[in-house]
Amino acid sequence: MSKKILITDDTMFMRFNLRKILLSFGYTDVLEASNGQEAVEQYDAHLPDLVLMDITMPVMDGISAVRAIKANHPDAKVIMCSAMGQKNMIIEAIQAGAKDFIVKPFQPDRIKESVSKFLG
Amino acid sequence: MNVDYINPFVAASFSVLEMVLSKTPVKGNLTVQPDVFTSHKCNVVFGVTGQVSGSVIYGMSGPTALQIATIMLDEPVKLFDKLAASAIAELGNMICGNALQHLSEAGYQCDITPPTIVHGQAQICTLSCPALVMPIETGYGKVYLTVGLKGRK
Numbered sequence: 001m002s003k004k005i006l007i008t009d010d011t012m013f014m015r016f017n018l019r020k021i022l023l024s025f026g027y028t029d030v031l032e033a034s035n036g037q038e039a040v041e042q043y044d045a046h047l048p049d050l051v052l053m054d055i056t057m058p059v060m061d062g063i064s065a066v067r068a069i070k071a072n073h074p075d076a077k078v079i080m081c082s083a084m085g086q087k088n089m090i091i092e093a094i095q096a097g098a099k100d101f102i103v104k105p106f107q108p109d110r111i112k113e114s115v116s117k118f119l120g
Numbered sequence: 121m122n123v124d125y126i127n128p129f130v131a132a133s134f135s136v137l138e139m140v141l142s143k144t145p146v147k148g149n150l151t152v153q154p155d156v157f158t159s160h161k162c163n164v165v166f167g168v169t170g171q172v173s174g175s176v177i178y179g180m181s182g183p184t185a186l187q188i189a190t191i192m193l194d195e196p197v198k199l200f201d202k203l204a205a206s207a208i209a210e211l212g213n214m215i216c217g218n219a220l221q222h223l224s225e226a227g228y229q230c231d232i233t234p235p236t237i238v239h240g241q242a243q244i245c246t247l248s249c250p251a252l253v254m255p256i257e258t259g260y261g262k263v264y265l266t267v268g269l270k271g272r273k
Binding site: 010012013014016017020056058082083084085086087088104105 | 136139140192193194202203206207209210213214216217218220221224234
């Protein structure tokens with residue numbers, strides 16, 4: 001599959017885990033960012049087809065990063081992937097422009113379901 | 121300490137540990153911890169702020185940390201390196217995130233600080249707030265959940 005996916009998470013484990021899951025489903029073109037600011041820069045540079053975005057991160061949080069990406073790329077597809085599943089946070093993420101919200105911990109199939117829904 | 125504050129962390133620990141490790145955890149006996157105590161070999165420490173504040177610590181032995189990291193990374197972990205530490209920290213993060221959801225549903229709005237890993241035994245002081253400790257048998261060794269929280273007056 002030639003779709004490009006950007007993983008944004010400050011924890012090394014989660015980037016490792018998501019990359020492994022995406023590879024197992026055939027997504028081989030995977031980029032990584034460790035905070036929201038890096039995600040915005042990577043998005044501008046590589047225009048990925050989809051972004052998986054954590055919320056709580058240093059430098060720039062995930063919701064601010066979604067707003068910044070959507071401001072320049074209104075068609076950007078972003079899936080939030082966070083351990084913080086409070087209702088208000090989910091609403092804020094969706095209002096910022098996220099397409100889906102996955103609460104950690106997740107099963108690999110939950111990632112597959114959401115990614116394939118938005119990548120067709 | 122109000123049990124309303126520890127129950128969300130116990131419930132979250134059980135659901136997250138069961139999902140991540142694919143084994144049903146077993147609850148041990150709840151004990152009171154003095155505000156200064158000697159930690160376990162591997163500890164994930166969180167600060168809680170908001171309507172309820174204090175600290176939450178997940179402690180475990182070195183071999184337990186390696187076994188849990190092995191399951192989480194789906195490959196053998198022999199050394200507690202940065203990736204293993206990140207896995208253990210993320211486990212704590214998922215539990216705390218889930219617990220905050222429960223606390224929020226109970227009417228307490230709180231936030232957590234990013235996790236700090238303390239590797240090696242240390243004297244830990246929870247400051248003027250005695251903690252409750254719940255040992256949880258995970259199937260890969262015990263995880264000790266230490267919760268020292270108080271409501272904001």
